[in-house]
Amino acid sequence: MSSCKVIEQVVDKGLCIGCGLCVSACGNDTLKMELSDHGFLEPRHVNSCGSSCKGNCLSVCPFNPEPDDDVRTETELANTFLNDSKKQSDSIGKYINTYAGFSNEHRANSSSGGIATFTLIELLKRKEIDYVISVKEGASQNAHYEYAISSTEQELLQGAKTRYYPVTLAGVFDKVKELEGNFAIVGVPCFIKSIRLAQKVEPILKSKIKFLVGIICGGVKSTFFTEYLASKTGVSVSEYSKPEFRIKDENSSASDYSFGCLDKNSQQNTIKMKMVGDMWGTGLFKSNACDFCDDVSVELADISLGDAWIEPYRSEGLGTNVIVTRSQLAEDIICKGIETNKLTIEELPVDRFIESQRGGFNHRHNGLGFRINKRRSKGLSVPPKRFEDDNLTFLLKLIHLMRMKVRKKSLVVWKRTKNAEQFDKEMRFSLNVLKKLTKLNQYQKRYSESGAIKALVMRKVNKVLK
Known part of the structure; x- marks a missing residue:
C-alpha cells in the first residue's frame, strides 16, 4: 500500500486532531476514521492512494507542517474569509465587536448562555441557511455523539448542549455537496480552520457553507x-x-x-x-495536537463563543457567553437580538474578554514556544505558529513540562486500568507535583515585589515542597 501524506506527516507525528476533513478531501476511499488505542479519532489507510493522489488530504489539515504561504496561519486565512472585520488584535484576531451575555429563551437548556442556539435559529428564520451541521447524540451505543444535520428549529435544539467527546466531520461534506441549500457549521478552533482550508480547495464548499459558529475550546478530549x-x-x-x-x-x-x-x-x-478535580488545566485525557494550537478564540469563525469565566458572570449558574462577532451577518444578528430584547447582552472590552479566557491564552500563547522547542529538540516538525517566543521563567517551564507528562501519562494509565479509583491512585503523585508547582508560581507572582514579602514567599515555598 502506497504512503499517505497526512498519515506520514501528521498522524504518525502525533498531531492529528480527528477533524476528518482529510477523508473527505481524499475522495479515493483511501482513508477511514477509527478510534485509536488512546480513544481519539484518527484516519487509517485502508486503500492505496494511487498515482492520481494530489495530496488534498494534507492541504485541508489544520496541522499541516508545510502549508502554502496564503494559508500559513489563521492570520492569512482570516484575511481571505473575514473581510467585514476591521479591527485587529494580536490575541483574538480580526473582529467587529466583543460582548458578554445570554439568550433569554435558550440559556437554561443550552450550553453556556445559549447564544449559539439563538444565532443558528435566527439564521434558519432569515433563510440565510437551510441546514445546520452540529454535534448531536449518536445513533449507536458506541458513538455517543456525532455530527448530524438539522433543518428545523426542533431538530437543532437536540444538539444544544456541550459535548466533550471525539467527533469527526468525515463524510459530512459529502452531504453538503449532495443537498440543495446553504449550511452553517458549529466547531472548535481546529475544526473551523480545517473547514476554511477545505473552502480554499473546493469552491463549492465556500459557496454553500455560509456561516461558521466557533466554540472556544479547552482541549479535545479522548x-x-x-x-x-x-x-x-x-x-x-x-x-x-x-x-x-x-x-x-x-x-x-x-x-x-x-x-x-x-x-x-x-x-x-x-x-x-x-x-x-481540574480536568482542564492539568491536560488530562487531552489530544497532543492541542498543545500546538495557538487559536484561543476561534479566529476563523463568523461568531466565536465561550464561557464568561470572569465576575460578575461566572457567579450565575445558568451560564453566560463571551462573544466575538467577525462577520457583518453575525453582528447584525446580535444587535437585532439586543434591540428586540431576545438577548441580554452588554459590550465587553477586549481586555476583559482576554481575561475571561486567561488560562487559554497563558497556555496556548505564552507557553507555546517552550513546547515547540521541546518538540523540535526531538527532531519533530511543527506547523507554522505565531507565538514561538519562549520567555517562560524556569518555574513556568516546569509547570508546562508537567502538564505534558500528565497528559501523556493519563492516557497510558487509563488504557490499562479503566477504573477511576485505580487511575486516581496512580496519577496522584504527578498531579500533586503539578499542583504544588502551580501554587509556587501563584505565590511568586503575587508576592515577588518587595523584599519583606519575598521572605513570606520562601516560607510558603518550603511549606508547599514538604
Whole structure:
C-alpha cells in the first residue's frame, strides 16, 4: 500500500486532531476514521492512494507542517474569509465587536448562555441557511455523539448542549455537496480552520457553507475522559450511556456543574465536577495536537463563543457567553437580538474578554514556544505558529513540562486500568507535583515585589515542597 501524506506527516507525528476533513478531501476511499488505542479519532489507510493522489488530504489539515504561504496561519486565512472585520488584535484576531451575555429563551437548556442556539435559529428564520451541521447524540451505543444535520428549529435544539467527546466531520461534506441549500457549521478552533482550508480547495464548499459558529475550546478530549467520569459516578465503563457533560445548577455558580450518565438500568448517576478535580488545566485525557494550537478564540469563525469565566458572570449558574462577532451577518444578528430584547447582552472590552479566557491564552500563547522547542529538540516538525517566543521563567517551564507528562501519562494509565479509583491512585503523585508547582508560581507572582514579602514567599515555598 502506497504512503499517505497526512498519515506520514501528521498522524504518525502525533498531531492529528480527528477533524476528518482529510477523508473527505481524499475522495479515493483511501482513508477511514477509527478510534485509536488512546480513544481519539484518527484516519487509517485502508486503500492505496494511487498515482492520481494530489495530496488534498494534507492541504485541508489544520496541522499541516508545510502549508502554502496564503494559508500559513489563521492570520492569512482570516484575511481571505473575514473581510467585514476591521479591527485587529494580536490575541483574538480580526473582529467587529466583543460582548458578554445570554439568550433569554435558550440559556437554561443550552450550553453556556445559549447564544449559539439563538444565532443558528435566527439564521434558519432569515433563510440565510437551510441546514445546520452540529454535534448531536449518536445513533449507536458506541458513538455517543456525532455530527448530524438539522433543518428545523426542533431538530437543532437536540444538539444544544456541550459535548466533550471525539467527533469527526468525515463524510459530512459529502452531504453538503449532495443537498440543495446553504449550511452553517458549529466547531472548535481546529475544526473551523480545517473547514476554511477545505473552502480554499473546493469552491463549492465556500459557496454553500455560509456561516461558521466557533466554540472556544479547552482541549479535545479522548473517549477516556467520558469513561473516567462515568466510572467516578459508579457506572461501569462498558455500561454507561447518554453522557451529559454540563448539568447546570442555577442556584450556584457557572463552574459548579455536574456530569451525568445512565447506568445499565437507565438510572442517571451524577457527580459534581468540582469533586472530580481540574480536568482542564492539568491536560488530562487531552489530544497532543492541542498543545500546538495557538487559536484561543476561534479566529476563523463568523461568531466565536465561550464561557464568561470572569465576575460578575461566572457567579450565575445558568451560564453566560463571551462573544466575538467577525462577520457583518453575525453582528447584525446580535444587535437585532439586543434591540428586540431576545438577548441580554452588554459590550465587553477586549481586555476583559482576554481575561475571561486567561488560562487559554497563558497556555496556548505564552507557553507555546517552550513546547515547540521541546518538540523540535526531538527532531519533530511543527506547523507554522505565531507565538514561538519562549520567555517562560524556569518555574513556568516546569509547570508546562508537567502538564505534558500528565497528559501523556493519563492516557497510558487509563488504557490499562479503566477504573477511576485505580487511575486516581496512580496519577496522584504527578498531579500533586503539578499542583504544588502551580501554587509556587501563584505565590511568586503575587508576592515577588518587595523584599519583606519575598521572605513570606520562601516560607510558603518550603511549606508547599514538604
